[in-house]
Amino acid sequence: MMLGALGFQYIGAMPPCDLCYWQRYPHIVAVALGLLAFLLPRAALLPLAVLGAIATLTTAAIGFYHTGVERDWWEGPAACTSADVSGLSSDQLFDRIMAAPIVRCDEVPWEMFGLSMASWNTLASLLLAALWIMAARRA
Numbered sequence: 001m002m003l004g005a006l007g008f009q010y011i012g013a014m015p016p017c018d019l020c021y022w023q024r025y026p027h028i029v030a031v032a033l034g035l036l037a038f039l040l041p042r043a044a045l046l047p048l049a050v051l052g053a054i055a056t057l058t059t060a061a062i063g064f065y066h067t068g069v070e071r072d073w074w075e076g077p078a079a080c081t082s083a084d085v086s087g088l089s090s091d092q093l094f095d096r097i098m099a100a101p102i103v104r105c106d107e108v109p110w111e112m113f114g115l116s117m118a119s120w121n122t123l124a125s126l127l128l129a130a131l132w133i134m135a136a137r138r139a
Contacts, residue, residue, distance in 0.1 A: 001128075002028065005024060014109050017103040019065070019069065019076065019080065019105045019118070020105075020117070022066075023059050023066065023118070025059075026056065026059035027056075027059055027125075030052050033051050037049065046136055049135040050132075050136050052135070056125045056126075056128040056132055057129045059125045060122050060129060063121035063122035063125060066116075066118035067119045069105050070107070070116050077105065080105035
């Protein structure tokens with residue numbers, strides 16, 4: 001997942017928004033936990049697998065929230081979404097534009113089969129969470 005995100009960012013020239021970054025952090029935690037699961041004794045597998053499932057469910061939840069922001073189901077963070085500009089003077093509008101982030105969370109830069117990267121992250125993270133849960137059951 002992280003390699004794909006980095007590929008879109010650096011090869012595809014699609015910089016991430018704030019919510020995209022938020023989705024990356026739990027993936028980094030899950031990767032670190034997976035590496036620890038290989039290095040530590042078998043007795044440590046259960047807590048690591050539970051934490052891995054929590055991390056991937058967290059990024060799935062953030063991805064679902066991001067999908068909702070993209071599809072206008074709900075408002076996103078004020079720092080990375082557009083706001084109502086009716087009633088603003090041209091000076092106020094200019095100031096708002098100049099202070100706006102470069103990448104907005106409520107715009108979809110790429111889709112496949114009608115799903116955005118945030119939506120795909122949600123689905124893939126749910127699958128990864130299922131794998132972590134299966135690992136926890138076997139521990």
